[in-house]
Amino acid sequence: MTLLNCDMGESFGLYRIGDDAGLMPLIDVANVACGFHASDYNHMRSTVQLAKKHGVKVGAHPSLPDLQGFGRREMKIGREEMTNCIIYQIGALKGFLQAEGMELNHIKPHGSLYGMAARMEDIAHAICDAADIFKVPLFGMVGTLHETIYQARGHEFVSEFYADLEYNDAGGLIITREHAPTDEGKAAAACIRAMNEGKVTSIGGVEVTVRADTICVHSDTPNAVSLARAVRDAISPLNATR
Numbered sequence: 001m002t003l004l005n006c007d008m009g010e011s012f013g014l015y016r017i018g019d020d021a022g023l024m025p026l027i028d029v030a031n032v033a034c035g036f037h038a039s040d041y042n043h044m045r046s047t048v049q050l051a052k053k054h055g056v057k058v059g060a061h062p063s064l065p066d067l068q069g070f071g072r073r074e075m076k077i078g079r080e081e082m083t084n085c086i087i088y089q090i091g092a093l094k095g096f097l098q099a100e101g102m103e104l105n106h107i108k109p110h111g112s113l114y115g116m117a118a119r120m121e122d123i124a125h126a127i128c129d130a131a132d133i134f135k136v137p138l139f140g141m142v143g144t145l146h147e148t149i150y151q152a153r154g155h156e157f158v159s160e161f162y163a164d165l166e167y168n169d170a171g172g173l174i175i176t177r178e179h180a181p182t183d184e185g186k187a188a189a190a191c192i193r194a195m196n197e198g199k200v201t202s203i204g205g206v207e208v209t210v211r212a213d214t215i216c217v218h219s220d221t222p223n224a225v226s227l228a229r230a231v232r233d234a235i236s237p238l239n240a241t242r
Helices: 020-026 041-053 079-099 111-119 121-134 145-152 184-197 224-240
Strands: 003-008 029-033 057-061 104-107 138-140 157-162 199-201 207-209 214-218
Touching: 003 020, 003 224, 020 041, 020 224, 029 041, 041 057, 041 079, 057 079, 079 104, 079 121, 104 121, 104 138, 111 121, 111 138, 111 145, 121 138, 121 145, 138 145, 145 157, 157 184, 184 199, 184 224, 214 224
Parallel strands: 003 029, 003 214, 029 057, 057 104, 138 157, 157 214
Antiparallel strands: 199 207
């Protein structure tokens, strides 16, 4: 079964990003921001409570310490410091989960940290060093260090497909500072193809290998709610036959 996940809980103070209340009933798994690229203690708690209300599982979405850049700018950080940075963030979210009687479901690095872990061994190992403590699955992408290093380190690997991001010719994600609206019909069709064929067409027309154990929608995509609904409607019949 392919689950629908969403990067969310990304508001900060009085600033609001994404319609978490509209998205939560449509998803299976929430990747909750842990304060370093977005969110704060109030939004972390309220997002966890919203997920509990809708029976949605919660994973940690730790980031580079880049609040101003929304975690979408690369930084030079060594393995030990990166591990500590990740443990700090996940520990905070785990406290809020414990307060609501919930368990941590998984870990999914955010933004540039996710991209760095896909191709930089020290960063991928830092993710695993933190996961050694929390002992939950790691979300990532096939054909990258996510798949090879996470599994070599003994961690359960859950492969993602992205409904609202383009893929480059090498199979990597094209991560932009701001997400544009996504064509819902095309996204839904791409998700079905990813599930059935394990392929997606890159921005340069290359057929890239993917695997959709779970499909991601970003809460800061302008039409995120309608996109999530379109993707859920598209993949539900497939899930029912598997």
